Amino acid sequence: MTILTFTALVFTGSFGAGLLGALTGLGGGVVLVPLLTLGFGVDIHYAMGASLVSVLGMSSGATARFMKEGLANLRIGMFLETGATVGAIVGALAASHLPAQVLAVLFGAVLLYSAWTSARRNEDTDATAPSDALAVKLRMEGEYPTKSGLVPYRAYKVVHGWVVMGIAGVLSGLLGIGAGAVKVLAMDHFMRLPYKVSTTTSNFIIGITAGASAGVYFARGYVDPGLTMPVMLGVLAGALIGSRLLVAANSRALRLLFSAVVVLLGVQMIYKGFHWGIG
Amino acid sequence: MSAPSSERMLGEGLAARAVGQSPVDARGRERAMERVIGWSMLVGVLVAGSFVLGGGLLYLARHATETTHYRVFGAQRAEFDSFAGALGAIAHGSRRAVIQVGLLLLVVLQVVRVLLAGALFSRQRDWLYVVLTTFVLGVLVYGFVG
Numbered sequence: 001m002t003i004l005t006f007t008a009l010v011f012t013g014s015f016g017a018g019l020l021g022a023l024t025g026l027g028g029g030v031v032l033v034p035l036l037t038l039g040f041g042v043d044i045h046y047a048m049g050a051s052l053v054s055v056l057g058m059s060s061g062a063t064a065r066f067m068k069e070g071l072a073n074l075r076i077g078m079f080l081e082t083g084a085t086v087g088a089i090v091g092a093l094a095a096s097h098l099p100a101q102v103l104a105v106l107f108g109a110v111l112l113y114s115a116w117t118s119a120r121r122n123e124d125t126d127a128t129a130p131s132d133a134l135a136v137k138l139r140m141e142g143e144y145p146t147k148s149g150l151v152p153y154r155a156y157k158v159v160h161g162w163v164v165m166g167i168a169g170v171l172s173g174l175l176g177i178g179a180g181a182v183k184v185l186a187m188d189h190f191m192r193l194p195y196k197v198s199t200t201t202s203n204f205i206i207g208i209t210a211g212a213s214a215g216v217y218f219a220r221g222y223v224d225p226g227l228t229m230p231v232m233l234g235v236l237a238g239a240l241i242g243s244r245l246l247v248a249a250n251s252r253a254l255r256l257l258f259s260a261v262v263v264l265l266g267v268q269m270i271y272k273g274f275h276w277g278i279g
Numbered sequence: 280m281s282a283p284s285s286e287r288m289l290g291e292g293l294a295a296r297a298v299g300q301s302p303v304d305a306r307g308r309e310r311a312m313e314r315v316i317g318w319s320m321l322v323g324v325l326v327a328g329s330f331v332l333g334g335g336l337l338y339l340a341r342h343a344t345e346t347t348h349y350r351v352f353g354a355q356r357a358e359f360d361s362f363a364g365a366l367g368a369i370a371h372g373s374r375r376a377v378i379q380v381g382l383l384l385l386v387v388l389q390v391v392r393v394l395l396a397g398a399l400f401s402r403q404r405d406w407l408y409v410v411l412t413t414f415v416l417g418v419l420v421y422g423f424v425g
Contacts, residue, residue, distance in 0.1 A: 041350050043350060059389075074396050078396055207392065211389030215423035225379045229338070229378050
């Protein structure tokens with residue numbers, strides 16, 4: 001394949017991933033690596049590098065968009081990042097010691113998990129009990145704007161959230177993804193933050209986590225400019241357009257469809273990892 | 280625990296957050312700083328994206344008809360790993376290095392985000408979070424140069 005054809009196809013594929021990722025709230029990054037390895041035969045290390053750098057772009061773009069709405073909780077975000085950034089460096093250093101087959105299988109498992117959380121995502125839990133003492137001490141409570149004015153919220157299970165974010169950081173560094181689904185587990189499930197607060201806070205910090213492992217990726221030669229260029233531009237353009245269409249199209253059917261695609265990719269990654277390996 | 284008592288605890292949490300300022304004032308300043316973060320990210324992504332797009336077009340103009348080489352991993356030349364290296368490569372006519380400068384800028388943008396969050400906390404005299412932010416900044420910088 002010539003570089004021009006390859007670049008055009010990869011741009012189109014990444015654009016679709018960004019669009020669907022934003023429309024379904026699942027994030028486009030998680031399908032980039034399977035798209036590049038399974039679809040285009042790219043070595044998994046190059047695919048991880050392109051994906052990780054795209055996460056930096058998407059997180060920055062999303063932060064630019066959501067910051068003015070006052071939804072993200074910077075204190076919670078920064079507290080969780082103390083664990084996640086360390087995890088990310090550990091993960092990135094470990095990535096080069098693991099064979100591609102192991103990475104592929106692990107990646108498949110993360111894909112399956114992401115699809116599962118997306119399919120069963122429910123509404124905000126009723127959080128009327130007082131916050132954990134540690135959350136109060138760390139001034140994590142806040143208010144967020146809704147149609148009916150500012151609504152206060154609380155925070156729970158801070159330590160659980162911190163540990164899970166550390167794991168999310170390891171996965172991010174290990175696989176070159178944002179690990180958004182794991183961050184949802186930390187902030188929605190354990191800390192019981194309102195959905196909008198956890199999503200915007202997650203957008204704010206995902207890039208910081210990825211930034212911690214980016215240095216290792218650059219130094220190891222995972223980031224190839226010729227490949228990363230169409231991936232980063234495509235997924236960013238797709239996510240920007242997708243987030244504008246979000247209100248109109250956030251249907252359950254679309255999310256289930258995308259989850260099904262993610263499951264298929266996950267199974268295929270695991271299968272390839274066990275049988276031939278990738279790259 | 281009864282509802283009034285949980286309301287009281289939440290009230291205390293919000294008051295503590297404002298550390299010595301009136302809550303409305305603190306919230307207003309925080310929002311203003313958050314807008315600064317938002318704008319910086321927008322400008323940063325546009326600048327980085329311009330390098331990537333511009334470098335990409337230059338790269339395609341020269342190499343469009345060559346074949347791809349991504350199937351097998353071979354770590355690329357070390358000159359692309361740092362700003363100094365990438366800028367040096369541009370000086371030697373490398374068009375891929377123009378893209379790489381844009382990609383490296385995206386990493387710098389994460390450092391800027393942490394720095395601005397740190398500035399927000401220090402303006403609120405929230406020293407606990409200034410310390411936490413400094414730690415995160417240290418890890419980021421270590422990851423990049425360490």
